[in-house]
Amino acid sequence: MEGFVVSLVIFTAIFTLFGLGLNLQWGYTGLINFGHVAFMTIGAYTTVLLSLRGVPLWLAAIIGAVAASLLGLLIGFSTLRLREDYLAIVTIGVSEMLRLVAINEEEVTRGTFGLQGFPLPLEDLNPNGFVRLLMMALLTVVIGLAYWQGFRWLRQVWKQSPTSELLSSSRVALGYILSLVLAVVGVGFLSSQLKAGEVLPPWVLGALLLAACVGIVLLFVWLGDRATKRIAGWTTGLSIVIAMIAGLVGIWAFGYSLTALYHYNDNPSKNGLMLLSVLLVALVFLGLDRLVRSPWGRVIKAIREDEEVARALGKNVFAYKLQSLMLGGFLAGLAGALYSWQLTTVYPDNFRPLVTFNAWTIVVLGGAGSNLGTLLGASIFWAYDTITRFVLRDIVPLEDARLGAFRVMIIGLILMVLMIWRPQGMLGKKEELTLGR
Amino acid sequence: MVDRFAHQPTGSATEPANVAAPSTPPSLLEARGLCKSFGGVRAVNKVAIDVPVGQITGLIGPNGAGKTTLFNLLANSLRSDSGTVMFDGSPIQELPAHALARRGLVRTFQVARVLSRLSVLDNMLLATQRQTGETLWKVWLQPGKIASEERRERDRAWEILESVGLAAKAQDYAGALSGGQRKLLELARALMTHPKLILLDEPAAGVNPTLINQICDHIRTWNRDGMTFLIIEHNMDVIMSLCDHVWVMSEGSNLANGTPIEIQRNPRVLEAYLGD
Numbered sequence: 180m181e182g183f184v185v186s187l188v189i190f191t192a193i194f195t196l197f198g199l200g201l202n203l204q205w206g207y208t209g210l211i212n213f214g215h216v217a218f219m220t221i222g223a224y225t226t227v228l229l230s231l232r233g234v235p236l237w238l239a240a241i242i243g244a245v246a247a248s249l250l251g252l253l254i255g256f257s258t259l260r261l262r263e264d265y266l267a268i269v270t271i272g273v274s275e276m277l278r279l280v281a282i283n284e285e286e287v288t289r290g291t292f293g294l295q296g297f298p299l300p301l302e303d304l305n306p307n308g309f310v311r312l313l314m315m316a317l318l319t320v321v322i323g324l325a326y327w328q329g330f331r332w333l334r335q336v337w338k339q340s341p342t343s344e345l346l347s348s349s350r351v352a353l354g355y356i357l358s359l360v361l362a363v364v365g366v367g368f369l370s371s372q373l374k375a376g377e378v379l380p381p382w383v384l385g386a387l388l389l390a391a392c393v394g395i396v397l398l399f400v401w402l403g404d405r406a407t408k409r410i411a412g413w414t415t416g417l418s419i420v421i422a423m424i425a426g427l428v429g430i431w432a433f434g435y436s437l438t439a440l441y442h443y444n445d446n447p448s449k450n451g452l453m454l455l456s457v458l459l460v461a462l463v464f465l466g467l468d469r470l471v472r473s474p475w476g477r478v479i480k481a482i483r484e485d486e487e488v489a490r491a492l493g494k495n496v497f498a499y500k501l502q503s504l505m506l507g508g509f510l511a512g513l514a515g516a517l518y519s520w521q522l523t524t525v526y527p528d529n530f531r532p533l534v535t536f537n538a539w540t541i542v543v544l545g546g547a548g549s550n551l552g553t554l555l556g557a558s559i560f561w562a563y564d565t566i567t568r569f570v571l572r573d574i575v576p577l578e579d580a581r582l583g584a585f586r587v588m589i590i591g592l593i594l595m596v597l598m599i600w601r602p603q604g605m606l607g608k609k610e611e612l613t614l615g616r
Numbered sequence: 617m618v619d620r621f622a623h624q625p626t627g628s629a630t631e632p633a634n635v636a637a638p639s640t641p642p643s644l645l646e647a648r649g650l651c652k653s654f655g656g657v658r659a660v661n662k663v664a665i666d667v668p669v670g671q672i673t674g675l676i677g678p679n680g681a682g683k684t685t686l687f688n689l690l691a692n693s694l695r696s697d698s699g700t701v702m703f704d705g706s707p708i709q710e711l712p713a714h715a716l717a718r719r720g721l722v723r724t725f726q727v728a729r730v731l732s733r734l735s736v737l738d739n740m741l742l743a744t745q746r747q748t749g750e751t752l753w754k755v756w757l758q759p760g761k762i763a764s765e766e767r768r769e770r771d772r773a774w775e776i777l778e779s780v781g782l783a784a785k786a787q788d789y790a791g792a793l794s795g796g797q798r799k800l801l802e803l804a805r806a807l808m809t810h811p812k813l814i815l816l817d818e819p820a821a822g823v824n825p826t827l828i829n830q831i832c833d834h835i836r837t838w839n840r841d842g843m844t845f846l847i848i849e850h851n852m853d854v855i856m857s858l859c860d861h862v863w864v865m866s867e868g869s870n871l872a873n874g875t876p877i878e879i880q881r882n883p884r885v886l887e888a889y890l891g892d
Contacts, residue, residue: 466756473762474741474749477734481742484731491691491725492743492809493717494750502752
């Protein structure tokens with residue numbers, strides 16, 4: 180269990196880092212980057228290839244991230260003068276191109292065989308009791324910081340709306356989510372019983388299951404729609420409840436992570452990577468937080484709103500877009516290094532466009548233009564991924580390949596519902612959407 | 617109020633707006649032979665214009681005369697095909713658009729363009745030139761200096777917002793402002809850049825009469841403090857009451873220029889406006 184939680188935490192941290200880069204580019208600067216994984220590819224391959232040639236790991240990771248930001252420079256110089264949609268197309272093209280290069284340049288990347296056996300960070304570390312305690316304290320501080328940020332968001336929401344309204348809407352939202360889970364589990368349980376009993380022909384069972392799924396979706400979309408119309412602050416309540424659940428799951432994961440650090444030597448490379456990635460996320464989060472509140476952040480937000488105005492007020496729009504693209508690329512490159520260490524083997528297939536769209540899901544889910552939202556989005560995304568990977572198999576009688584597709588379908592459904600009820604994302608600000616240009 | 621524009625070359629600053637100076641003050645902005653074609657259409661054809669220091673200069677002409685195109689050329693939002701623009705003694709037509717604000721030339725837009733999802737105060741602060749905190753690495757390296765600059769600029773922004781009556785809205789999103797308030801914010805924001813010359817594109821368009829008077833009063837006050845303006849406007853009352861000198865464009869070329877009185881009596885101007 181510990182090993183499992185540790186790898187969950189690592190994935191969450193990596194995708195938080197990855198998403199923070201995208202959030203900087205899209206959420207704050209308004210650059211539509213559909214090829215974010217390109218930066219990750221460059222970061223991962225550069226780090227791995229350099230470290231295989233004996234370059235120290237930390238240096239290799241930094242060079243990888245710098246190389247990724249240089250890719251940003253390249254893309255930026257060729258496209259940023261064009262309109263936004265062109266950037267979207269060029270970036271997705273670049274990411275696919277890089278993946279194809281990685282497949283075909285077998286002399287360098289070993290193509291589809293992938294790269295294995297490269298050095299991992301902290302794998303030879305053998306910390307004594309004191310160092311391990313120090314690590315645990317460090318992790319506690321960082322996680323505490325994250326929860327404090329979440330608490331600040333909650334307090335701010337609480338100030339904006341009347342307490343009674345939020346309480347009642349949260350209560351309804353809790354009931355809504357619980358009943359949704361119960362309905363899904365119930366249908367799944369019933370259908371697997373029926374399947375085991377073999378009382379019905381498979382096609383009848385399949386049809387029934389499909390009907391039940393459609394029924395549940397329609398029922399809960401209808402219920403939610405009614406709730407949005409009747410209950411003030413309902414989507415806020417829903418966000419609060421989901422954030423709370425994510426927070427509880429986080430505490431549960433935190434407990435396991437602490438135990439894992441205590442038994443550091445059971446799996447040194449993973450435990451070390453967990454600590455490393457969580458610390459890195461914390462560092463980047465704090466740095467970005469200061470950045471987006473600074474005059475620099477004000478300029479990139481202005482560019483997102485209307486670059487003509489920013490230019491008329493004396494801002495070098497091109498340079499700022501370039502900086503944002505490069506910094507976001509740098510973060511994605513770092514995430515790429517961590518990703519390669521987590522996977523321990525690097526195949527070109529790890530960098531399909533799906534990774535980019537996972538990052539988009541995370542950023543949209545959490546709320547564009549909110550770094551805390553990206554963190555929450557990544558947590559929810561990976562919690563969902565894990566839960567469905569293990570639990571769905573027991574409740575939905577489908578074989579693995581279809582189950583995989585089913586999980587992606589549900590993500591699509593969640594995104595659609597989100598766009599209808601809460602287009603600003605979980606932690607986004609409603610007011611920002613209702614404003615005219 | 618006067619010290620706000622202390623760096624200004626003060627020519628006839630203390631004179632009331634409508635008293636014609638005995639000799640014309642030196643030009644702050646001087647354009648010669650500006651041309652711009654879009655495909656086969658000559659939108660601006662060998663146009664010249666002078667904006668004397670400390671005065672309010674008007675630019676009028678019927679719709680489609682090329683006024684806004686000329687504005688875009690002066691502000692370098694568009695690149696001219698040929699011609700020169702001298703600002704404050706140096707040529708600016710080759711400079712990128714963003715470099716002009718730093719030199720003291722700022723423009724507003726025909727339809728007020730505010731940054732909706734930024735607060736009114738942030739809209740103002742954005743306009744400050746040469747901010748330390750706008751350089752990426754300095755954000756982390758010089759937080760103290762940035763904070764003190766922000767405090768200073770915030771005070772200045774409050775002062776300007778108060779003078780245009782937007783102080784109560786300072787913390788709201790700019791997108792929540794009404795059309796008239798957006799016009800005021802745009803004016804205030806232009807002022808925030810410490811400009812020498814403000815180009816106003818139809819400051820009175822789509823604004824109710826009371827607010828037009830208010831806007832005119834602000835322009836007059838700021839002009840008295842030494843600010844130079846170039847104004848495009850269709851509202852003749854505004855032009856006639858504000859401007860020291862008026863330039864008329866028609867079909868992409870200069871038609872006439874002179875004092876408001878002269879322009880009002882010029883038969884060619886009347887013809888261009890009313891048709892024959």
